[in-house]
Amino acid sequence: MADILGAEVDEEGFLVNLSDWTKEIADSMAKDDDIELSEEHWDVINFLRDYFEEYQIAPAVRVLTKAIGKKFGKEKGNSKYLYSLFPYGPGKQGCRFAGLPKPTGCI
Amino acid sequence: MAIKKFMYLNRKASYGTVYAIESLEVVLIAAAFEQDVSLAFVDDGVYQIVEGQNTDGIGMKNFSKTYHALGDYDINKLYVSAESLEERGLTEADLMPLVYEDEDDDWAEKPSIKVVSNADLTKIMSEQDVCLSF
Numbered sequence: 001m002a003d004i005l006g007a008e009v010d011e012e013g014f015l016v017n018l019s020d021w022t023k024e025i026a027d028s029m030a031k032d033d034d035i036e037l038s039e040e041h042w043d044v045i046n047f048l049r050d051y052f053e054e055y056q057i058a059p060a061v062r063v064l065t066k067a068i069g070k071k072f073g074k075e076k077g078n079s080k081y082l083y084s085l086f087p088y089g090p091g092k093q094g095c096r097f098a099g100l101p102k103p104t105g106c107i
Numbered sequence: 108m109a110i111k112k113f114m115y116l117n118r119k120a121s122y123g124t125v126y127a128i129e130s131l132e133v134v135l136i137a138a139a140f141e142q143d144v145s146l147a148f149v150d151d152g153v154y155q156i157v158e159g160q161n162t163d164g165i166g167m168k169n170f171s172k173t174y175h176a177l178g179d180y181d182i183n184k185l186y187v188s189a190e191s192l193e194e195r196g197l198t199e200a201d202l203m204p205l206v207y208e209d210e211d212d213d214w215a216e217k218p219s220i221k222v223v224s225n226a227d228l229t230k231i232m233s234e235q236d237v238c239l240s241f
Binding site: 054055056057059060062063066067070 | 135138139168169170172173175176179180214
């Protein structure tokens with residue numbers, strides 16, 4: 001089984017135990033995808049983690065887009081902005097960095 | 108694609124069988140298709156949205172918090188059978204205060220739950236294009 005900084009991940013790179021997550025793991029996952037995590041990335045990652053804590057699910061992209069726009073301003077509430085941060089998909093890649101399972105309904 | 112009216116009918120309690128969580132997952136996945144979705148809670152299904160669930164003793168995941176996310180998914184028609192509540196000694200006050208934000212009304216929070224008689228529910232069901240029972 002593969003691991004990142006000693007934390008076990010599944011075949012798609014998602015953490016097996018959500019409690020293993022650290023900021024360093026997120027940084028390391030991003031680095032493997034050639035991404036340097038900026039404050040804007042962390043806004044989304046932290047939002048995803050808060051959402052999961054509150055509702056026990058990762059939000060669908062549509063829900064995430066709407067909520068980010070509401071929280072951080074309209075110019076950020078669109079998929080173009082979110083894909084510029086997470087080119088492999090804000091749901092899939094963002095949730096992976098955030099240490100969450102793949103969003104429900106995400107293929 | 109024409110929008111169809113989908114109703115998910117929930118008849119069983121949250122834990123003990125897999126029906127409740129499977130229904131919830133299907134509802135959330137299907138929400139991506141932007142259809143006209145409503146949920147109905149009848150018989151023991153009313154227990155799914157009772158406030159204050161605690162699964163510590165049975166070692167299962169407490170997924171009741173997830174019902175609060177339904178509003179984000181534009182699922183805001185949750186019909187609850189008045190008779191089913193009464194038969195179990197429950198009232199609307201025992202249910203989770205599930206709300207949604209109305210985009211057309213300056214994001215005002217509005218209740219998603221409507222307690223209806225079985226006769227009214229029968230009528231609502233007859234207006235659906237698709238009814239899925241769990």
